[in-house]
Amino acid sequence: MKYLIIVPAFNEEATIGPVIDNIRHDVSFVDVLVVNDGSTDNTRTMALEKQVKVINHPFNLGYGTALQTGFRFAEGMGYDFVITMDADGQHVSSSIANLVETMEKQNADVVIGSRFLGGDYEVGISKKIGIWLFSLIGEIYTGLKITDPTSGFQLLKRSVFSYLAQGDNYPLDYPDVNIIMALHNMRFKVVEAPVAMVTSISGKSMHSGLKPIVYVIRMFLAILLIWARRKGR
Amino acid sequence: MSLPVRVIIFILGLMLSIIIFELVRRKKFREELSLMWFTVGIAIMASSVADLIIDPIARLLKIGYPPALVFVWVIFFLILALLYFSVLISDLKGKLKELSQKIALMEYKLNEKHKKPE
Numbered sequence: 001m002k003y004l005i006i007v008p009a010f011n012e013e014a015t016i017g018p019v020i021d022n023i024r025h026d027v028s029f030v031d032v033l034v035v036n037d038g039s040t041d042n043t044r045t046m047a048l049e050k051q052v053k054v055i056n057h058p059f060n061l062g063y064g065t066a067l068q069t070g071f072r073f074a075e076g077m078g079y080d081f082v083i084t085m086d087a088d089g090q091h092v093s094s095s096i097a098n099l100v101e102t103m104e105k106q107n108a109d110v111v112i113g114s115r116f117l118g119g120d121y122e123v124g125i126s127k128k129i130g131i132w133l134f135s136l137i138g139e140i141y142t143g144l145k146i147t148d149p150t151s152g153f154q155l156l157k158r159s160v161f162s163y164l165a166q167g168d169n170y171p172l173d174y175p176d177v178n179i180i181m182a183l184h185n186m187r188f189k190v191v192e193a194p195v196a197m198v199t200s201i202s203g204k205s206m207h208s209g210l211k212p213i214v215y216v217i218r219m220f221l222a223i224l225l226i227w228a229r230r231k232g233r
Numbered sequence: 234m235s236l237p238v239r240v241i242i243f244i245l246g247l248m249l250s251i252i253i254f255e256l257v258r259r260k261k262f263r264e265e266l267s268l269m270w271f272t273v274g275i276a277i278m279a280s281s282v283a284d285l286i287i288d289p290i291a292r293l294l295k296i297g298y299p300p301a302l303v304f305v306w307v308i309f310f311l312i313l314a315l316l317y318f319s320v321l322i323s324d325l326k327g328k329l330k331e332l333s334q335k336i337a338l339m340e341y342k343l344n345e346k347h348k349k350p351e
Contacts, residue, residue, distance in 0.1 A: 035337075055341045058333050069334045076338070172330065 003030040004079040005096075006070030008063055009087035010037040013046050016087050020050040023085070026093040030083065033073060037066040043087075063152075064171040071165035075158075082161045084154050091153040095195035099155040102193035109160050109188040112146065112180070113153035113195030121197055126212055133216075137223055138177040142184040146192060149177035153195055160188050171222065174215070178222040185230045239281040246277030269314060276310075 005023055009016050016034065023032055034047040038060035047054045055069060067084055074082045083099065085091045091113070099111045115121040123131070131150060138146045152175075156164070163186060164170045164179075171178065183190055253270045256262035283303065291299035 053341070055337045057337050061330060061333055065330055065334070069337055072334060073338060073341070168327065172326075 001081065002077075002079045003027075003081045003083065004070075004074045004077075005030050005032045005083045005085055006035060006067060006074070007032065007085050007087045008035045008037055008066030008070065009039060009043050009047065010060060010063075010066070011039045011041045011043060012087040013039070013042040015089045016043055016046050017050060019085070019087055019089050019093075020047065020052055022089075023093045023096075027096050030096075031079075033070055034087070035066040035070050035073075037061060037063070062172045064173050064175055067152075067175070068165060068170040071156075071161040071170070075162050075165045080158050082156045082158075084152055084156070086152050090197050090199070092196035092198060095153070095193075096155075098193050098195060099153075102191060103155055103157070106191050107189070108191040109157045110180075110183055110190045111155040112148065112151050112190065112192045113155075113197075114146075114148035114151060114192045115195060115197040116147040117192060117194035130212065130216060134177040134219060134223075138180055141181050141223075141227070142190070144180075144184070144190060146177065146180055146190075148192065149180055150174075151195075153197070163188075173218075176219055176222070178219065178226050181223065181226045185226065234281075234284050242281040243278050246274050246279075246281070249277060250274030269317065 005027075007016070007019060012019075020032060020034075023030070032050075032052040034043075034052055034054045036044045036047065036054055036056045038057045044054060044056055053073075055073060057066065057069065061069075070084070071082065081100075081103075083096055085093070095113060099113055102108065103111045131148065134149050135146050138144065138149055160183065169182070180190055250271060253262065253267050253274060257264055257267045280303075284299070287302055288299050291302045294302070296302050
């Protein structure tokens with residue numbers, strides 16, 4: 001069985017090295033692919049120094065697009081499973097074993113790593129409300145209890161990432177509960193597993209300033225569209 | 234509207250149409266996109282006599298100030314034009330994403346091929 005870890009990275013020169021070192025230390029059975037999403041710093045060089053696979057976007061295309069490039073790569077190279085991880089060091093690679101174990105035990109197609117299942121991860125109040133709201137919408141729609149819909153730490157089967165690799169099946173910016181709903185529409189089995197996460201080493205956040213408000217509106221639209229486009233596989 | 238004003242408006246519309254035609258002829262502007270601007274040029278030319286049509290319509294709709302009807306009409310068409318360009322940008326953005334991903338993946342394969350000894 002071939003596993004690929006996809007790490008989308010945009011200006012993460014400080015953290016990409018340690019992230020790769022940790023993966024190598026914790027899991028031996030995986031290949032690592034860094035999708036350098038048009039970084040203007042030394043992310044590419046730092047990743048190449050670590051002897052991992054590196055794909056370079058000609059310019060910044062967004063987190064979702066970087067992941068989709070990884071899915072396309074994995075599909076073309078015949079990988080069976082894909083694990084997605086952030087380049088900022090937030091995701092603890094020792095939890096990968098837990099994702100794999102959960103997938104085997106529950107015969108799932110997608111395992112979402114949740115920082116809230118069994119952990120004591122603290123988030124800000126606005127993010128807490130956002131996660132609660134989107135979890136609730138997701139639960140009403142899919143009937144699944146998803147505690148961490150924003151988690152980018154996931155394990156996907158080939159059938160799932162092959163589907164997401166096609167055309168517009170993956171969002172350009174941030175995948176959230178909308179993707180869980182889309183996968184549910186396609187009759188994929190989505191489950192959660194507890195994972196460890198730490199506060200991002202780089203201290204950067206994808207959601208700062210006015211972005212959370214725009215994000216919430218954007219996500220509501222995405223959810224509405226998923227609902228409007230629903231059809232069985 | 235006095236005759237000189239009508240003539241000036243007509244000439245402005247005609248000039249816009251000629252400029253657009255010239256841009257298309259020199260291949261600085263795509264034919265498909267120019268069609269909408271030709272319509273604008275023709276509309277400006279037509280507006281030189283528009284008051285003859287608009288005034289009775291405004292009276293019929295009980296609009297006290299007839300030019301307001303023109304503004305509503307023009308704003309509506311401008312919004313349509315903006316929507317058209319947004320759709321176009323959206324389409325281009327999708328195509329740009331596809332191309333960039335393909336280039337990135339092909340570049341990777343090319344580099345790998347060069348790395349391997351012959």
